[in-house]
Amino acid sequence: MEWFTLERLDQQTVAISEYGHWEKVRSFLLMGQKEALLIDTGLGIGSIKDVVEGLTDLPIRVxxxxxxxxHIGGVGEFDNCNVHPLDQEWLEQGIPVWDTVSVRKELMRELSQPLPADFDISRFELFKGCPTGHLLDSMEIDLGGRKVCVxxxxxxxxxHVSFIDTNGYLFPGDCLYSSETPIxxxxxSTSPQDLVRSLEKLANLPGIQRIFGxxxxxxxWVSSQELRDSVTYLRENDLVRHGTGLHQFRAFRLLF
Ligand SMILES: [Zn+2]
Ligand SMILES: [Zn+2]
Structure with missing residues (x-):
């Protein structure tokens, strides 16, 4: 069984999922006419670059x-990577609670699929490095015949950034995904206030057609109205702060 599961959302868009690990993390390849965009790079188990290069000959922007x-497991395989300036320091210096040893443990936890034959966990190193570019709010990335907005x-x-493209496909990253695990x-290092404001921002985006976790x-499957109602509920009940626990909604749940 292949480590990466590929699911086509359309001819030009592929979801690259790692269902063999309990987190079921997912990256996305969006192809235009001139360039392809890789949103996130997965766990670092197996080569996501090989997968992507098997799907397109276009230059890849990460x-x-x-x-x-x-989300950064495979980033070291590429010659470029773009992040929001407010996450840049973590990419360069690491996040204090996570080092290579603790991430190796996490990677080997609750696996439901065999690891790729050429993957050796003892050689896994947590990526640290400088981004080659920045992602800023409202920035537009033109892939040729297809634009993606940050x-x-x-x-x-x-x-944290989300992406929406000209098809109305929304990729909200870890700001919104389905309820098997909480957000x-x-x-x-998190901010419930910011997270709720971000959900409200997503709810107010025009033209959303599909949302991919x-x-x-x-x-x-969540409507903009449902998202707005959740935001209102949390605020009215003074739940938008650390320590208020798990908040379950129909399509997702939040842990504060
Ligand atoms: Zn995540
Ligand atoms: Zn995360």
Whole structure:
């Protein structure tokens, strides 16, 4: 069985999922006429670059929703990577609670598929390095016949970004995914206030057609009105702060 599961959202868009690890993390390849965009790079188990190069000959631009270890695993395989300035320091210096040893442990936890034959966990190193470019709110990336807009959606991390393309495909990263696991707004480095504001920002985006999660099931079925109602509920009940626990909604849950 292949480590990466490929699911085509259309001719020009592929979801690259790692269902063999309990986090079920997912990266996305968006192809235009001139360039392809890789949103996140997965766990670092197996070569995501080989997968991507098997799908397209276009030059690859790598963008990171944020720099948690489960989204930057393959970033070292590429010659470029773009992040929001507020997550840059973590990419360069690491996140204090995560080092190579603790990430190796996480990677080997609750595996449901065999690892690729050429993957050796003892050689895994957590990526640290400088980004080659920045992602800023409202920035437009032109892939040729297809534009992708960057939306700064902090909360889960300070420099977290989401993406929406000209098809109305929304890629909200770890700001919104389906409810098998909660969206984490409970670490000291998170901000429940920012996360809720970001959900509200996503809810108010015009033209959303489909929403694709970076964890768990591929597509999230939640309306903008439902998102707005969740935001209102949390605020009215004074739940938008650390320590208020798990907040369950129909299509997703939040942990503060
Ligand atoms: Zn994350
Ligand atoms: Zn994640």
């Amino acid at each position: 963008v990171l929703t944020h720099v948690h270890w489960d 939306i700064h959606t902090p909360g889960h991390s300070p420099g 984490y707004g409970n670490y000291p 970076s964890h768990n099931q591929l597509e999230i």
